[in-house]
Amino acid sequence: MSINWPKPSVTNVPEYQLSGLPYCLTVDNDVGNTVVKKGFIDLPRVSRWICFSAKNVDVDIFFVDDKAITNDAANSNVIHNNQFFKVKAGTVSQRLEIRCKKIFYNQTDDGVAGTGFSVIAGLTHIDKLDGIDEKSYDWVQ
Numbered sequence: 001m002s003i004n005w006p007k008p009s010v011t012n013v014p015e016y017q018l019s020g021l022p023y024c025l026t027v028d029n030d031v032g033n034t035v036v037k038k039g040f041i042d043l044p045r046v047s048r049w050i051c052f053s054a055k056n057v058d059v060d061i062f063f064v065d066d067k068a069i070t071n072d073a074a075n076s077n078v079i080h081n082n083q084f085f086k087v088k089a090g091t092v093s094q095r096l097e098i099r100c101k102k103i104f105y106n107q108t109d110d111g112v113a114g115t116g117f118s119v120i121a122g123l124t125h126i127d128k129l130d131g132i133d134e135k136s137y138d139w140v141q
Contacts, residue, residue: 007130008124008125008126008127008130009126009130010046010099010126010130010131010132012126015046015048015124015125015126016048016099016124018048018124019122020047020048020049020121020122020123020124021045021122021123021124021125022120022121022122022123023043023044023045023047023119023120023121023122023123024118024119024120024121025041025118025119026116026117026118026119027039027041027105027107027116027117027118027119028115028116029057029107029109029115029116029117030109030114030115030116035108035109036106036107036108036109037105037106037107037108037109037115038104038105038106039104039105040065040102040103040104040105041102041103041105041119042101042102042128043100043101043102043103043121043123043128044123044128045101045123045124045125045126045127045128046099046100046101046123046124046126046127046128046130046131047098047099047100047101047121047122047123047124048097048099048121048122048123048124049095049096049097049098049121049122050093050095050096050098050100050103050119050120050121050122051092051093051094051095051096051119051120051121052087052092052093052117052118052119053087053091053092053093053117053118053119053120054087054088054089054090054091054107054117055089055090055114055115055116055117055118056089056090056110056114056115057089057107057108057109057110057114057115058086058087058088058089058107058108059086059087059105059106059107059117060084060085060086060105060106060107061084061085061086061087061093061103061104061105062083062084062085062104062105062106063083063098063100063102063103063104063134064083064104064134065104065134084106087117099124099131099132100131100132101128101131101132102134103119105117
């Protein structure tokens with residue numbers, strides 16, 4: 001019996017056939033002003049699927065920011081070429097069968113309580129360091 005089991009990688013199909021390891025996070029963007037909140041979520045492992053739920057305000061979700069393409073810190077958390085989708089307030093997205101390691105978001109605080117969104121994901125056993133870097137997505141060039 002071998003003790004040298006191969007390390008899971010992004011091309012390992014069984015990782016995407018197994019049920020995902022549970023991951024949940026709620027981002028609270030409620031600071032009582034009308035500023036656009038920008039940020040990212042660094043997943044602990046590569047995702048198998050993801051769902052988003054927006055509270056009282058729409059949230060823009062994207063997977064590549066301009067900083068990754070331009071190496072300009074001023075472009076951090078800036079949507080690249082309008083490649084984003086919007087989760088409407090009070091709704092839950094469909095289950096997105098996406099493998100990624102980082103999620104970017106923009107959300108405007110409306111000054112009223114309840115600004116924020118939640119993420120639930122199924123994660124693989126693949127370490128995020130072994131995931132595909134967003135610079136490598138071929139459509140961003």
